[in-house]
Amino acid sequence: MGVFASTDDPGSAGHEQVVFCQDKQSGLKAIIGIYSTALGPALGGTRCYPYASEEAALADVLDLSRGMAYKNALAGLDHGGGKAVIWGDPDQVKSEALLRAYGRFVQSLGGRYYTACDVGTYVADMDVVARETRYVTGRSVEHGGAGDSSVLTAWGVFQGMRAAAEHVWGSPTLRGRRVGVAGLGKVGKHLTGHLIDDGAEVVATDVDPRALEWARVHHPGVTLVADAAALVAADIDVYAPCALGGALDDDTVPALRAKVVAGAANNQLAHPGIEKLLADRGVLYAPDYVVNAGGVIQVADEIDGFNFERARLRATRIYDTTRQILRLADDEGVPPAVAADRLAERRMADVGRLRTIHLR
Numbered sequence: 001m002g003v004f005a006s007t008d009d010p011g012s013a014g015h016e017q018v019v020f021c022q023d024k025q026s027g028l029k030a031i032i033g034i035y036s037t038a039l040g041p042a043l044g045g046t047r048c049y050p051y052a053s054e055e056a057a058l059a060d061v062l063d064l065s066r067g068m069a070y071k072n073a074l075a076g077l078d079h080g081g082g083k084a085v086i087w088g089d090p091d092q093v094k095s096e097a098l099l100r101a102y103g104r105f106v107q108s109l110g111g112r113y114y115t116a117c118d119v120g121t122y123v124a125d126m127d128v129v130a131r132e133t134r135y136v137t138g139r140s141v142e143h144g145g146a147g148d149s150s151v152l153t154a155w156g157v158f159q160g161m162r163a164a165a166e167h168v169w170g171s172p173t174l175r176g177r178r179v180g181v182a183g184l185g186k187v188g189k190h191l192t193g194h195l196i197d198d199g200a201e202v203v204a205t206d207v208d209p210r211a212l213e214w215a216r217v218h219h220p221g222v223t224l225v226a227d228a229a230a231l232v233a234a235d236i237d238v239y240a241p242c243a244l245g246g247a248l249d250d251d252t253v254p255a256l257r258a259k260v261v262a263g264a265a266n267n268q269l270a271h272p273g274i275e276k277l278l279a280d281r282g283v284l285y286a287p288d289y290v291v292n293a294g295g296v297i298q299v300a301d302e303i304d305g306f307n308f309e310r311a312r313l314r315a316t317r318i319y320d321t322t323r324q325i326l327r328l329a330d331d332e333g334v335p336p337a338v339a340a341d342r343l344a345e346r347r348m349a350d351v352g353r354l355r356t357i358h359l360r
Contacts, residue, residue, distance in 0.1 A: 042079065044083040154188075238261070
């Protein structure tokens with residue numbers, strides 16, 4: 001296994017550490033990005049994805065690890081931001097040997113980074129990774145973990161959406177609203193259930209026919225549309241991107257009919273400036289890393305011995321955090337994404353400064 005670290009790559013500016021790993025025998029090619037440990041050990045999931053190039057994998061891990069630092073800060077966690085990617089098709093490259101090699105990779109960082117599930121990795125994978133490292137969370141209940149983190153991710157998104165609804169329509173409920181859910185994966189399925197229970201009408205889409213069939217069977221009242229473009233153009237009040245990032249771009253925003261965007265996907269803004277385009281069109285954007293923090297709250301709770309009700313209560317507070325950010329945005333005359341960044345940076349600076357007080 002070969003491991004090397006780099007902090008002088010121009011693309012990693014602002015990151016504390018970027019580490020590459022390759023184990024030829026297992027086929028492992030992975031990158032871990034640690035953006036900040038100002039608040040504590042970095043925490044973030046491992047994404048397994050068939051990137052077009054190593055450059056694309058590196059760009060993703062840099063973006064995602066930075067986002068985790070801000071997410072963990074606003075979630076009130078004593079964790080910095082990190083993320084990892086394994087380069088390859090999860091249906092083809094994942095094996096016991098590869099996952100255990102990756103676990104040793106994580107262990108080699110000595111606790112600077114805790115890993116968990118993300119796109120392409122699952123609870124069962126974390127159980128295998130944990131055979132080689134103690135710095136892993138998001139494990140199965142059978143192995144002392146919290147289980148599926150999508151449960152509280154969806155709950156937190158729902159709370160953030162309630163806060164956005166209150167800000168726009170004066171009441172913290174989605175009752176009578178039409179919500180477009182893009183992606184009926186692990187999180188989208190739970191979110192759909194919360195919305196229906198709250199009295200919302202749900203319109204949804206997914207690229208996987210199995211997800212669409214799930215909706216037909218479990219929620220026959222959900223309206224299914226052909227693709228994300230059709231969903232964006234639909235007559236909806238709220239748009240909830242719940243798949244991969246970049247859902248809000250220069251083509252999507254002008255076509256969007258919703259008044260609120262609040263979803264589970266990471267890095268929803270395709271590039272800087274999209275938040276201003278949304279604001280100029282009168283669309284309220286609930287920052288993704290604020291509202292989708294329920295999952296990381298769940299896995300962080302696992303580190304000290306998981307208690308579901310405690311974690312659920314913490315995820316419920318995403319409602320209060322979202323309200324605070326939306327009010328701050330109004331007070332300072334900036335988009336919510338800018339207000340959220342400022343609040344996160346303030347906590348990282350204020351609490352991170354305490355590390356200069358040396359302890360014996």
